[in-house]
Amino acid sequence: MRTSRLNQTLWPDPAQRPATVPGQTPEAYRSEHYQLPEDAPSGPGTRRRGESAETGHKRDLSFPEAPQPLPLPIVDNHTHIDIQDGRVHIGIPDALDVAQDLGIRGIVQVGCDIPSSRWAVEAAEADERILAAVAIHPNDAPALAQKDALDDALTVLDELAGHERTRAIGETGLDYFRTGKDRHELQQDSFREHIRLAKKHGLAMQIHDRDAHADVVRILLEEGAPERTVFHCFSGDAELARICNENGWYMSFAGTVTFKNSHGVQAGLREARRELIMVETDAPFLTPHPYRGRPNAPYLAVQTARWIAEHLETPLEQLCEQVDRTSREVYGEH
16 A cells, blocks of 8 residues: 555556546545555555544545536635545545546645645645645644744745745634633744745745634734735635725635535625635535535535535636636646
């Protein structure tokens, strides 16, 4: 078993690769191809998501059916293809080929620590459809700071940020859902350093903001936000969307916007200036309705884009054109 999926593919001869058929699970995502032993290797490129949901209940680990292709290609601007879901161990080229079949021309692979950030850059070097984002996740930053290891990590990120295939610092920000009040200040300090790093290298910044809207906005205004600031997996409401509109901050919508109980996020979508809207998967998490809880993958950004166009009563082609133009403005060309 290979420890990296960067070059692993079921079809070394592209002519033999079966077409992705809407309404059917893509061949590359059928679990019979990837039955892993219990002692399968772990690490960058092979990390696993748990087989149970946060409720403790077993999840349906089969990948959803392919949606109808988009009329114009877009970018999945936030994903984690280094994290395999359940028992599936799909190769990176196959994952990107399936996504491309359906209208996802590229992805931004996002790091959350030093190993995954290094892997993001390595992946971006290996495939032109991948761009890298590098960072220490806000939930991990306090522990590093308490071990006096955060500065060393930031030094490595500074080096990775200078790579030509690195186009964003992220995901960084604040998470008050999983981190107690005693660690909020440490998170904030790390966030400020990430902001400075993005500005130093002229990169976009992807923000993780969970239950921390007021402090995220405050720190962005105090530090001076990078010119291209993206609220990844936008979790605010119409009020936060108006603040983003005023400051020219981008709002990236994941599968959560399609959930039936996501009324606040949907209100934020309706309020958002159209030229600030982006689309992501955050795969393998946050799979869009009606597949909530099942594994996610870049090809399912198509499902979210279709839902957004319908919700906004915007022609799908027009939405795709706008989203792709925005992605190019934020990250440059793949």
